[in-house]
Amino acid sequence: MAAPASAPSAAPRGRSRTAPPRLRAPRRPRSRTRPRRSVLLTVLTGLVLLYSLVPLFWLAVNATKTQEGLLGSFGLWFAGDFALFDNIAQTLTYDDGVFVRWLLNTLLYVVLGAGGATFLAVLGGYALAKFDFPGRRAVFAVVIGAVAVPGTALAVPTFLMFSEMGLTNTPWAVIVPSLISPFGLYLMWVFATEAVPTELMEAARIDGASELHTFFRVSLPLLSPGIVTVLLFTMVATWNNYFLPLIMIKDPDWYPLTLGLNAWSAQAQSAGGEAVFHLVVTGSLLTIVPLIAAFLLLQRYWRSGLAAGGVKD
Structure with missing residues (x-):
């Protein structure tokens, strides 16, 4: 008698006879x-x-031309001769190298004027943003009003005041007014309000840090993008300042670059004056090179640190 067909073997334990479920592909x-x-x-x-x-x-383009090429060629293209390096050498040595003296004067006004204005704006903006004191609203109104007043409206009163003090025709007549920057103060005020968390300041105070130590070690690194922004604004304003030195300074030895180049341009209109328009153009090119370099070197501070100061709640 034939043996019955063997039943299918039972599946091993732990293994499911059904196929595993298919995972849904992520959307x-x-x-x-x-x-x-x-x-x-x-x-x-x-x-x-x-x-x-x-x-x-x-x-x-025109800084590469001679005096004749500048007056006899198309302004937006090069002339036959390339005289850029000769023009630079003549600019630096013309009239006993007075251009170098004007450049040093401008650097002096920028370092003391713009640097001092930035320092005062940082201190004032930080104090107004992080400390509560009587008269804070009045200071805010004064700052906003000062931003709205153009600098030319204050030129004549400033000149009369400095004339009574005997400071006209001196570098202080340009440096001292440059120390006040209402826009820089307002900008640092707004930036410090968001960039420096109050929690960090309180933590530093709990650890025993003084207010001065908290400012320099905790707050100042967070304020670096705003400081660089204010520094560039004040530096450009002081570097290109023309009207204030025009009414304050009469001695050519204390001229900034703006007044010096204007004097070179105007001497062709005087009797017996020499036309040096190619040096004026070359000097103008040399004048903007430090500003371009400053923007290229300091722009990384705008990108870095913008997210600094975020505190997890």
């Missing part, structure tokens, strides 16, 4: 809709860029 995030490009905005941006770069291009 791909929907691609965000790209912002629609505005042709009008692109055209306006291009026009602003062109408006900003054409004067710089004109200055760089």
Whole structure:
């Protein structure tokens, strides 16, 4: 008699006879809709860029020309001769090297004036942002009012006051007014309010740090982007300052670059004066080089530290 067919062997323990469930594939995030490009905005941006770069291009091109080439060639292209290095040498040595003296004067005004204005703006903005004291609202109103007043409106009263003090025709007549920067103070006030958390200051005080130590070791590193911004604003304003030195200084030995180059440009209109327009153009090019270098060197401080000061709640 034939043996019955053997029953299928039982499945081993721990193994399921059913297939494992299939995992759902993760959904791909929907691609965000790209912002629609505005042709009008692109055209306006291009026009602003062109408006900003054409004067710089004109200055760089014409600084390579001689006096004859500057007056007899197209302004937006090079002449037959390339005289940039000769023009630079003549600019630095013309009239016994007075351009170098004007450059040193401008550096003096920037270091003491713009540097002092930045330092005072940092101290004042930090105090107004992080300390409560009587008269704080009045100080805020004064600062806002000072920002709205143009500097030319205060030129004549400033000149009369400095004339009574005997400070006109001296470097202090340019340095002292440059120490006051209402816009820089307001900018540091706003920046310090958000950049320096009150919790960090309280933690430093609990650890026994003094207010001076808290400012220099805790708050000042967080304020570096704002400090650099105010420094660049005040530096550019002092470097390009023309009207204040014009009414305060009569001695050419204390001229900044702005007044000195204007004197070179105006001497062609005087009787027996020598036309040195190629040196004026070359001197103007040399004048903007330190500003461009300062922006390129300090721009990294704007990107770094912008997220500093975030405190987890």
